[in-house]
Amino acid sequence: MKTPIQFQLNGEDVAAFAESGANLLDVLREAVGDLSVKGGCWQGTCGTCTVLVEGVPRVSCVTLAETCAGKSIETAAGLRRGADLHPLQAAFMERFAAQCGYCTPGMLMAAKALLDRNPNPTRENVVDAICGNICRCTGYEPIIQAVLDAARADDRRRA
Amino acid sequence: MLEFRKDIFADERDDNLKEIGQPTQRQDMLGHVTGTSPYYDDHRFANLLHLKILRSPHAHARIRSIDDAAAARAPGVKRIIRAADVPVNLNTLLSLIQFGKDDEPSLASDFVRYRGEPILGIVATSERAALEAMALVRVSYDQLPAVFDVEEALKPGAPSVNATYPKNTFEYYGKYDHQKLRFGDVEEAFKQADVVMEERYQMSPIEHAPTETNGSIAVPDTNGRFIVYTSTQALFFSLDTSAKINAVPSNQLHFIGGTVGGGFGGKVDTMTEPLSILAARLTGAPVRYRFSRHEEMQFGSPRGAERIYIKDGATKDGRIVARKVRAYFDSGAYTRLSSYAVVKCVAHVPGPYTIPNVCADVFCVFTNRTPATAMRGFGVTALDFAIECQMDKLAVAVGMDPLEFRLLNAYRDGDMKAHRREAKNCALIECAQVAAEKANWPLREEFRRMSSRAGGGPGRTGASADRARAPAPVAAPRVAAAAPQRVTYDRAPTAAPSPVASPPPPRSAPPPPAPTPAGSTHGAPRFSSVFGTRRR
Numbered sequence: 001m002k003t004p005i006q007f008q009l010n011g012e013d014v015a016a017f018a019e020s021g022a023n024l025l026d027v028l029r030e031a032v033g034d035l036s037v038k039g040g041c042w043q044g045t046c047g048t049c050t051v052l053v054e055g056v057p058r059v060s061c062v063t064l065a066e067t068c069a070g071k072s073i074e075t076a077a078g079l080r081r082g083a084d085l086h087p088l089q090a091a092f093m094e095r096f097a098a099q100c101g102y103c104t105p106g107m108l109m110a111a112k113a114l115l116d117r118n119p120n121p122t123r124e125n126v127v128d129a130i131c132g133n134i135c136r137c138t139g140y141e142p143i144i145q146a147v148l149d150a151a152r153a154d155d156r157r158r159a
Numbered sequence: 160m161l162e163f164r165k166d167i168f169a170d171e172r173d174d175n176l177k178e179i180g181q182p183t184q185r186q187d188m189l190g191h192v193t194g195t196s197p198y199y200d201d202h203r204f205a206n207l208l209h210l211k212i213l214r215s216p217h218a219h220a221r222i223r224s225i226d227d228a229a230a231a232r233a234p235g236v237k238r239i240i241r242a243a244d245v246p247v248n249l250n251t252l253l254s255l256i257q258f259g260k261d262d263e264p265s266l267a268s269d270f271v272r273y274r275g276e277p278i279l280g281i282v283a284t285s286e287r288a289a290l291e292a293m294a295l296v297r298v299s300y301d302q303l304p305a306v307f308d309v310e311e312a313l314k315p316g317a318p319s320v321n322a323t324y325p326k327n328t329f330e331y332y333g334k335y336d337h338q339k340l341r342f343g344d345v346e347e348a349f350k351q352a353d354v355v356m357e358e359r360y361q362m363s364p365i366e367h368a369p370t371e372t373n374g375s376i377a378v379p380d381t382n383g384r385f386i387v388y389t390s391t392q393a394l395f396f397s398l399d400t401s402a403k404i405n406a407v408p409s410n411q412l413h414f415i416g417g418t419v420g421g422g423f424g425g426k427v428d429t430m431t432e433p434l435s436i437l438a439a440r441l442t443g444a445p446v447r448y449r450f451s452r453h454e455e456m457q458f459g460s461p462r463g464a465e466r467i468y469i470k471d472g473a474t475k476d477g478r479i480v481a482r483k484v485r486a487y488f489d490s491g492a493y494t495r496l497s498s499y500a501v502v503k504c505v506a507h508v509p510g511p512y513t514i515p516n517v518c519a520d521v522f523c524v525f526t527n528r529t530p531a532t533a534m535r536g537f538g539v540t541a542l543d544f545a546i547e548c549q550m551d552k553l554a555v556a557v558g559m560d561p562l563e564f565r566l567l568n569a570y571r572d573g574d575m576k577a578h579r580r581e582a583k584n585c586a587l588i589e590c591a592q593v594a595a596e597k598a599n600w601p602l603r604e605e606f607r608r609m610s611s612r613a614g615g616g617p618g619r620t621g622a623s624a625d626r627a628r629a630p631a632p633v634a635a636p637r638v639a640a641a642a643p644q645r646v647t648y649d650r651a652p653t654a655a656p657s658p659v660a661s662p663p664p665p666r667s668a669p670p671p672p673a674p675t676p677a678g679s680t681h682g683a684p685r686f687s688s689v690f691g692t693r694r695r
Contacts, residue, residue, distance in 0.1 A: 033200045036194025038420070039400035040370045040454040048370050089192040093184065101191030102198065102370040102420030136370050136421045 005069050009034065010078025024060035024068055025049045028075065036077035036105045041136070047133030050106035051075050057113045059132075076105035077111065087150040088112060096148035099137035107133045111147045121151055167589050185417070196418050198371055199365040199388040202376055204445040208237055210438045211289035212448075213279040213296055214458060215271035218527040219305035219318065222269055222278070222298060229295040230281060232288020236286030238442050240280030246406035251494050252428060255399050260330070262323035263493035263530070265404055270395060271300070272320055272492035273529050275458035282438045282446060291359035305527035309466055309487035312526050320492055320525040329490065329498045329523035337520065338505045342577040343397055343516030345472075348481035352472030354556045360470050360545035364461035364489070367534055373459055374449035375431045377439035385439055386413045389432055397429040404433040405440065413438065424533035428460055428495050463497045463531030464489040465504075465541040469549050472516075477559045477567050481516040485506050486542070488523050491530035498523045500538030506578045507539045510546040511587045512568040518576035562595055563606045573613040585611035 002017040016031035028034045040048030044062035051060045052074040079086040088108050098104045114129035126147045163180055190196035249261040267278050283289035304318045312327040319325045328336040349355055375389040391397040394416045433447040438642050465488050472481035490497035501523045508519045535667040554564035570582040588611045595602050
């Protein structure tokens with residue numbers, strides 16, 4: 001039994017048919033085709049599949065897709081500002097804040113949720129924001145630095 | 160963030176390179192930060208089928224019967240894959256380089272030898288349909304005694320784990336049950352040592368836990384071949400292994416990979432491709448075989464556990480004169496890469512230190528545990544842990560600073576290693592000196608002036624390689640220690656001069672023995688500025 005679901009994905013209206021009980025991760029990847037969202041544990045523990053629902057980070061693998069009907073969802077695929085990279089993406093590149101890259105989309109979204117509500121985070125704020133995201137290549141320090149760099153870059157643009 | 164210390168070994172390098180020594184952007188970084196890097200599971204196919212594997216709940220059992228009739232009739236099930244469907248159902252990864260005998264089935268038919276061993280494949284229209292069908296399979300087992308400890312496995316009467324290696328040891332060169340190293344005469348050297356220390360070290364298996372689990376998708380191509388998207392770290396190893404198991408020429412397989420969501424050694428085993436290809440061949444449809452996180456953690460091969468006994472002999476002046484190692488590598492139920500890890504381990508027994516008398520016996524042992532494999536320096540990493548713990552303890556026993564103790568014993572260029580390779584391009588001393596400087600760890604003057612060059616430092620004869628090419632004399636270090644440049648170690652640790660207080664050596668000061676390497680005509684002497692340009 002499939003159920004129609006509509007929501008906003010990175011600012012665009014999308015509609016999909018979802019298996020009853022399907023999680024948001026599978027609907028985004030399989031039904032909508034947004035492959036920037038990665039599955040890591042499928043049990044809500046590793047943070048790899050993090051997306052923003054109404055601006056709040058959610059592990060999409062244990063988020064029931066039907067609960068997202070009518071809501072606004074953001075993924076790493078929507079981070080770019082046209083041809084330009086989001087300051088977080090630029091900072092991650094500059095700081096070598098990705099190794100295998102598999103945790104990166106989720107890490108970026110967790111960081112974006114932080115910067116959206118707190119443009120001038122402390123190091124502790126950053127650590128707290130990404131504490132649910134596992135980077136198995138152990139690159140946390142460059143990631144923290146990249147998020148702080150991105151905050152400063154955004155600051156400069158506003159100034 | 161990065162600091163390039165080009166002052167070290169400056170005379171050995173023509174520093175006119177364009178890329179080396181320069182920061183550069185990785186070619187895959189843009190894909191990573193935009194979420195567009197193509198991992199194996201980011202390819203989409205209509206009518207994709209899903210393969211799930213029924214696994215053994217027992218560590219050791221005989222399979223009496225398998226009843227999959229109900230599963231075959233379950234909704235969505237396209238095909239059951241049994242052991243008899245696998246064209247070549249016995250393999251070992253390193254058979255591709257003629258190392259070891261085929262010992263591991265893709266699907267077990269008669270015995271299961273570890274908890275999680277694959278028994279049956281179910282191909283269905285969704286993972287869920289495959290799992291629901293799996294619940295309908297009935298397997299009847301006779302449980303057998305299992306062995307989980309490497310030394311227990313070698314005792315007479317221990318359960319025989321692996322039919323190919325009934326004595327529970329891997330076979331080296333077709334006849335030896337372990338890998339052996341003999342260099343000098345350890346027993347004689349122990350008699351002359353002032354301190355003899357024997358310790359036991361036990362490692363645990365470690366799961367790589369890559370964020371992307373192992374998996375692959377096999378897709379029938381338009382020309383009868385198969386395209387395989389895979390998470391493997393070893394694309395051509397996996398291709399050839401899959402060709403062997405499926406009994407097809409390797410040119411029938413087109414492997415696409417290289418974008419790996421974390422591997423660390425855990426994706427070299429060709430865990431999924433042979434069966435996803437077989438499933439695609441048997442169904443004519445694209446098939447994905449993806450490990451769940453539970454499968455990755457419980458059944459994906461881990462770093463092997465090692466048990467290591469080290470006996471060291473040292474003299475009061477801080478030279479290690481003998482090392483004897485007996486170690487057991489837990490390969491689990493089958494050979495993946497532990498057999499090769501043992502070879503690496505044996506070559507590394509002295510660590511980065513010059514020891515004139517070395518003896519090692521290292522066993523690759525089969526137990527009823529998950530087969531172990533490669534992980535980041537496997538074979539060497541565990542031994543290094545044991546060696547460096549041992550070095551700290553020995554330093555205390557001979558009353559030396561642990562870092563100075565290491566510097567004294569470190570390889571110099573030209574030293575002969577225990578496995579008869581000459582030490583070349585050594586740099587441990589320089590690395591340790593810079594690390595000590597950064598950490599404000601006090602090193603005495605003569606240790607700050609030591610070098611990795613041949614004979615680089617007090618207490619060194621510089622003739623180790625020549626010495627070792629001849630039968631290694633037991634008392635060589637004592638001869639060296641008796642030389643006039645002998646250093647004494649009677650200071651109290653608190654009396655150590657801090658590196659800040661001691662004046663740096665003149666920039667042009669050569670290292671004490673001042674060897675001039677042949678052919679080094681350009682640049683400054685190697686040690687001209689290591690401590691002269693320290694940043695504060």
